[in-house]
Amino acid sequence: MTSQVANVCRSAYYHLSRIAKIRDSISTTVCKSLIHGLVTSRLDYGNAILYGISDRHMHRLEMVQRSAARIVRQIRRGDRQSMTTILRQLHRLPVRKRIDFKLLVLVHRAIYNGTPEYLAALLRRHTPPRSLRSAGGLLLEVPRVNMERFGRRAFACAGPTLWNKLPRNIRDNSNITQFKKQLKTLLFST
Missing domain, CATH: 1.20.1050 (Glutathione S-transferase Yfyf (Class Pi); Chain A, domain 2)
Structure with missing residues (x-):
């Protein structure tokens, strides 16, 4: 880069x-x-x-x-x-947080709207093998990565990693406008 x-x-x-x-x-x-x-x-x-x-x-x-x-x-x-x-x-927002914001908006759109279908295909919901409280929290599975190419920078890994760090009330918000407002508030406060 x-x-x-x-x-x-x-x-x-x-x-x-x-x-x-x-x-x-x-x-x-x-x-x-x-x-x-x-x-x-x-x-x-x-x-x-x-x-x-x-x-x-x-x-x-x-x-x-x-x-x-x-x-x-x-x-x-x-x-x-x-x-x-x-x-x-x-x-x-500072540059690093702007990058996180953009990635999280892409993940949100892929999950709720399904608009970038090629990106939605890269995301898989996490389903625990047994009944856990986190099962309904809309967590995504973070795949194992090959470090030779993009590694943890790839969307399939970076998107779910950031998404899973969000508080549950923000992840569960399906309205994109409200999601962006909540996300900006969260990123400005950290």
Whole structure:
């Protein structure tokens, strides 16, 4: 994923530098729209495949997101402000949590709507061999993985692993809109 992350970062920094040059002459709303259209959309595009990448690559993507937040808020690099607070004010999840959010939404859609059928075929419900309290909790089976290829990053393994960590009340919610709201609340609080 080194070349993928490098290309995303290079493209994002190019657009950020162009936006930074005109930042004083545009409003915050226009700046947010520009950054979303040119930078954030590149970070989000296909980010489900970035699950489980190295911390070094994740840090590079987070630095892009932090630079974008600084430009929107017109904060200099040396200013001592918490980037977590700034991202929360902008209603933006950190990159790692955005990836988890996207994966969990894909799993939800595959379970309840069955929309991406090719993904739904990769998910199997966990059925314990004997009667347990967790049997009705809509848990998914995490398959054994081959570490030579994608390993734990594969959707068939990553999706159920994240899904099973969710609280039961969120997993049981079949309404996608409410599920997203509950999931964002949960991810912002952790």
